[in-house]
Amino acid sequence: MDLGFALTQALSQAIGVTAIIYLLATMGLNIQFGYAGLLNFGQVAFVAVGSYTIGACVMTVAPAITSWWPSAESYILWIAIPLALLVSLLLSLLLGIPTLRLRADYLAIVTIATGEIFRLVVKSIEPLGGVQGISGKIGANFYALNPFPDVDRVELGLVTYTRSDIWVVVVGWIVIGLLLLLTWALMRSPWGRSLRGIREDEDAVLALGKNTYLRKMQALILGGLFGTMAGIFWVVAKQSVQPDSFVPDFTFFCYTILILGGVARVLGPLIGTIIFWFLLVFTEQTLITAVESGTIGFLELTQVGPIRFILVGVALMLLMIFRPQWILGDRKELALDAR
Amino acid sequence: MPGEVAAAAQAALAVVSPExxxxxxxxxxxADSVSRHFGGLTAVDVAHLEVQRSSITALIGPNGAGKSTxxxxxxxxxxxxxxxxTYEGASVTNMPSYKLARKGMVRTFQLTxxxxxxTVLDNMRLGATGQKGERMGAAILPFIWRGQEKAITEQAMALLERFNLAAKSADFxxxxxxxxxxLLEMARALMLKPNLIMLDEPMAGVNPALKQSLLDHIRDIREEGTTVMFxxxxxxxxxxxxxxVVVMAQGKVIAEGTPRSVMGNQAVIDAYLGAHHDRNLTASGESLTQGGNS
Incomplete structure (x- = not known):
């Protein structure tokens, strides 16, 4: 039984493309839920907005406008990205304007519904690909800039990636680094302090002369933009987008990651994502190896997928019991929640 | 020993007719004809109410009188x-609470x-108004707000010192x-440099020793010229x-006056104890309670 392969696979995935997508979405949730106390259960909608705006612009809009702008297809991605962020901002306003004046629960209800509405509506819109979704060379503009040598797999120490994946991973981590820096700078400022105040008790902060509505809206928009960045990476990396990728589970995985790493900690989502994906892939690969080599005789290969979630779930529960503040949390701070 | 501000306020109120x-x-x-209904219930129906500058005005009344409302x-x-x-002569009817607070009309809550x-210090610093670093765009550029933050921290520490909380400044x-x-909530409200501070049951659940210190703080606040209503x-x-003292019952202001005059006011006693509290309940005049002789 070769655990080395399982280990390198797990490491590659823990800092790979999927991890980047989840990390970006979770960083957005950290701003909304962790710092501002906004219960956004529809982060997946912001991710979907990113993927679909890019997909539709590149595959549908660009070919349609080449007649009056011949080089549209060479630049379309760079126009689609700011457009996706703009749509994300509009979505935040749409969700926030009616709900942020109300109690926190209303935002939770509205966001979880929005995620599902978005998925189901997109399924029946033909220009957006319907059930099939959109696929093609969506990331072509991005991959054209790939500086890595033209080989099948790029090895970096313990981890290996395909040539296109390594380009996504490198750019992804640069973007994440910058956004973590932005989060840190914002959250140590008086603005971040007022957000944390709103999380604790909005009325108290109102009574101190702060426009809490505005700040909650800013947090919702910023967190949504992070989610949309995740969607942009998703569609560029996978070069396809299907409506059924955007199920509510996505948001709940993000919450798991967030709580695992530490809520309202700048590096919480980072650590949570790496551990979560490492555990998930490591258990999967180990089980596959064990089943294939006959070490485990009572499992079929097809059962490995669900079993790994059970095992990871047990591991998370044990962590919750023995280290309730998770990785980066502060036990003293957590104890204050009990009252 | 009343201070100058207290003496001036008391002298000004001495000539006001207690009605x-x-x-x-x-x-x-x-305030003029302020009313608030919850369904069929009239929680507040105040015809006219004025609060004297630099005074300490108490708002009392039985439970459900509409004071908190x-x-x-x-x-x-x-x-x-x-x-x-109107507040300071300008209409503030239904103005959002955060704008009122910025104008210097600051409140605390019954449930702290x-x-x-x-942290205690962050609680305090949050109270300062007009912070440049609270604008999202300026927040990422610390050189814009660092100087102001330092001044705010000094102001906060001075207040914590005064309220005996300085040793706790780093605690949650x-x-x-x-x-x-x-104490923290009162100190935090002072960070806004209020002209009118409205305290909702500042003494609820506070032990007698601390009560005395809270009272002293309230007197000090007034001595700085701040109007206190509680x-x-x-x-x-x-x-x-x-x-x-302003007395409310069933949503209305039923009496006003100096503490001494209000405590002897028949309407006030009736509101607290019932209008017929000094009369026997039986028609024959016999008391229901043994040995009762009211």
């Missing part, structure tokens, strides 16, 4: 059905709202005792600290 809706010589807050209305935490009110998972506010939280059930405190 509901009395006009004061120098009012910081004037009136507070919520005047401070923008609830919307009035009718009425208008300390921000548990912020949630780790403070109930009494300390009352809701309270503790009659000793009301008698001790206030210059003027």
């Amino acid at each position: 509901p809706g009395a006009t004061k010589p120098d009012s910081i807050l004037v 009136l507070f919520n209305l005047l401070t923008g935490f609830d919307n009035a059905d009718t009425g208008n009110w 709202k300390s921000l548990s998972r912020l 506010a949630g780790a403070l005792s109930g009494g300390q939280r009352k 809701v309270e059930h503790d009659m000793d405190m009301v008698r001790d600290v206030s210059d003027w």
Whole structure:
């Protein structure tokens, strides 16, 4: 039984493309839920907005406008990205304007519904690909800039990636680094302090002369933009987008990651994502190896997928019991929640 | 030993006639026909109310009299059905609470709202108004707000020192005792440099020793020129600290006056104890309780 392969696979995935997508979405949730106390259960909608705006612009809009702008297809991605962020901002306003004046629960209800509405509506819109979704060379503009040598797999120490994946991973981590820096700078400022105040008790902060509505809206928009960045990476990396990728589970995985790493900690989502994906892939690969080599005789290969979630779930529960503040949390701070 | 400001306020109020809706010589807050209904219930129906500048005005009344609701209305935490009110001569009717707070009309809450998972110092610093670093764009550029932050921290530490909380400045506010939280909330409100501070039951759940210190703080606040209005059930405190007492019952102001005149007012006694409390319940005049001789 070769655990080395399982280990390198797990490491590659823990800092790979999927991890980047989840990390970006979770960083957005950290701003909304962790710092501002906004219960956004529809982060997946912001991710979907990113993927679909890019997909539709590149595959549908660009070919349609080449007649009056011949080089549209060479630049379309760079126009689609700011457009996706703009749509994300509009979505935040749409969700926030009616709900942020109300109690926190209303935002939770509205966001979880929005995620599902978005998925189901997109399924029946033909220009957006319907059930099939959109696929093609969506990331072509991005991959054209790939500086890595033209080989099948790029090895970096313990981890290996395909040539296109390594380009996504490198750019992804640069973007994440910058956004973590932005989060840190914002959250140590008086603005971040007022957000944390709103999380604790909005009325108290109102009574101190702060426009809490505005700040909650800013947090919702910023967190949504992070989610949309995740969607942009998703569609560029996978070069396809299907409506059924955007199920509510996505948001709940993000919450798991967030709580695992530490809520309202700048590096919480980072650590949570790496551990979560490492555990998930490591258990999967180990089980596959064990089943294939006959070490485990009572499992079929097809059962490995669900079993790994059970095992990871047990591991998370044990962590919750023995280290309730998770990785980066502060036990003293957590104890204050009990009252 | 009353200070100069206290003596001036008491002298000004001495000439005011003790009747509901009395006009004061120098009012910081004037409210007219303020009402609030919850379904069929009229929670507040105040015809006229004035609060004398630099006075300590107590708002008392039995449970359900509408005191807290009136507070919520005047401070923008609830919307009035009718009425208008002015603060410092300008209309602030139904103005959002955060704008009122910026203008210097600051309130505290009956159930203390300390921000548990912020440190005591951060609680205080949050109170300062006009912070440049609270604008999202400026927040990422520390050189814009660092100087101001330093001044705010000094102001906060000075207040914490005064309220005996300086040693706790790095602790989470949630780790403070109930009494300390009352102190923190009062100190935090002072960070806004208020002209009118409205305290909703500042003494609720506070031990007698701390009560005395809270009373001293309230006197000090007034001595700095700040007008204090508070809701309270503790009659000793009301008698001790206030210059003027407003009594509410069933949503209306039923009496006003100096503490001494109000405590002897028949309408007030009736409101608290019932209009027929001194009469026997049986037609024949016999008392229901053994040995009762009212």
